[in-house]
Amino acid sequence: MSDSRQLRVVAIGGGTGLSTLLRGLKRYTASPAGTTPAGDPACPDLPCLIRDLSAIVTVTDxxxxxxxxxxxxxxxxxxxxxxxxxxxxxxxxxxxxxxxxxxxxxxxxxxxxxxxxxxxxxxxxxxxxxxxxxxxxxxxxxxxxxxSTTENATISARMDDGSLVEGETNITASKQTIRELMLTPHDAAPLPETLDAIAAADLITLGPGSLYTSLITNLLVRGIPEAIAASQATRVYICNLMTQANESLGLSAAQHIEKILDHAGEQIFDYALINTAPIGGATLEQYAREGQTPITADLERIRKLGIEPITGNFLHEGDVLRHNYDRVAETVLNLALKR
Incomplete structure (x- = not known):
């Protein structure tokens, strides 16, 4: 990364997915004291590519x-x-x-x-x-x-059997498949600073994170999807590595995106970051006990949505499976620098 530009970055999400991504982006961001990551012995060769980093976080737990x-x-x-x-x-x-x-x-x-x-x-x-x-x-x-909003908002979900489940805890515990997520109050508004950050951004990311309760929740806040759709930023969806019980079992990468776009009501992505590296057998067995499987990278279906898939090895296998936040951060920043 030799580009001398400094980017304004907005990362949207919740749960461990957003905090994981922020660890990668932080290394390209100047410290509050004004020193750059180049002064950090853990990453001496990293340029200070981010001039402004904002995280928009779901608050429906x-x-x-x-x-x-x-x-x-x-x-x-x-x-x-x-x-x-x-x-x-x-x-x-x-x-x-x-x-x-x-x-x-x-x-x-x-x-x-x-x-x-x-x-x-x-x-x-x-x-x-x-x-x-x-x-x-x-x-x-x-x-x-x-x-994402300072209003006391709650979520409810319409399930595939027609039932209505209220509250994030009850939704994640339900055995039914989510068909539609709703926010109460339906007109909950974001902070003005949130919309300002989106409008000024050079890069906007959504994910990784639980499809409904960490990602879509943010897009139900009035004005946020419209602001992303209107933005001139590079807009990237970071796809999960595995399907998730009670949220996305059986859904491919394209189906994740389709669910997001259906709730947003707008085209809010230019790219989708998709892991295509194989996952170790022991890890697969661990997740299979919960019915979870690697998310299928149906790339042509993603392209038909008007979104360009970016594939690669974005894995970090430890006690739990996580994204390699350094690799993800470098990839999304490079996409923004190409504009």
Whole structure:
């Protein structure tokens, strides 16, 4: 990457998928103190390609610690935002241990420190979005983090048997196939800063992440899909590696995209990043126990949607299967630099 341009990047999603991608993008982003990644001994040869990095994060979680805080304190769920803060922080190792620490006793049992930190800042500021920005400054994050909406939004899903399931936890636990996802209130609005970031972006990514509860959820917020469709940025969908129980079993890469476009109501992608590298047998057996299989790369069907597939080896096989965030970040940044 020898291009001297600096890009404005917007990454949209939720769950572990978004935080994984942000770890890769962070390495190309100047630190808040003004030093570039070239000063980082872990990546001495990386250019500072990103001048502005924004993460747009889903906030419909209603389970676990996030769900308890949402119910008890009438605040937005902090879990996915917390993961993004850790991923973008200057000293991720220390903050990961601190912010992901879960208490094991008493009334705090099950709560993570990071969630309580955001809850405290929300009470002090009276505004969740302001609490996120304040915490980002305290933690010296290499980027800005925006909740997709600051309204107390919930999701419901129409299933293939016609039933209506309400709430993210119930949706992910259902054994039925999701046909349509809905947001309440249906006119939930994004922050103005979110639309400004999308309008100014040179690169917009969606994914990886749970098809419905991490990705499509963001596109149900009024104005976000329209802003992506109108953007002159390079727009990239980063496809999951495996199908997911209760979200996308049996769906090919093209079918994932079709579901997203159906809910967005707009053409919001130029490219789709698809893994075509083989996955190890032991890993396949592990995921097969949950009925999960590698996502089929039906490239011609993707092209018929007006989207160019970008294929390659984007795997990182460890205890769990993840994207290789360095390889993904390099690939999407190169796509943006070609424009």
């Amino acid at each position: 209603d389970g676990g610690s996030s769900g308890r805080l949402r119910e008890d304190l009438n605040m937005l769920p902090p879990g996915d935002v917390r993961n993004c803060m850790v991923a973008l922080s200057e000293d991720e190792h220390l903050l990961s241990r601190l912010f992901q620490h879960r208490f094991k006793h008493g009334d705090l049992n099950g709560h993570s420190f990071g969630n309580l930190f955001l809850a405290a800042l929300t009470e002090i500021s009276g505004d969740f979005a302001q609490a996120v920005q304040t915490s980002s400054q305290i933690l010296a994050t290499r980027g800005r983090i925006y909740p």
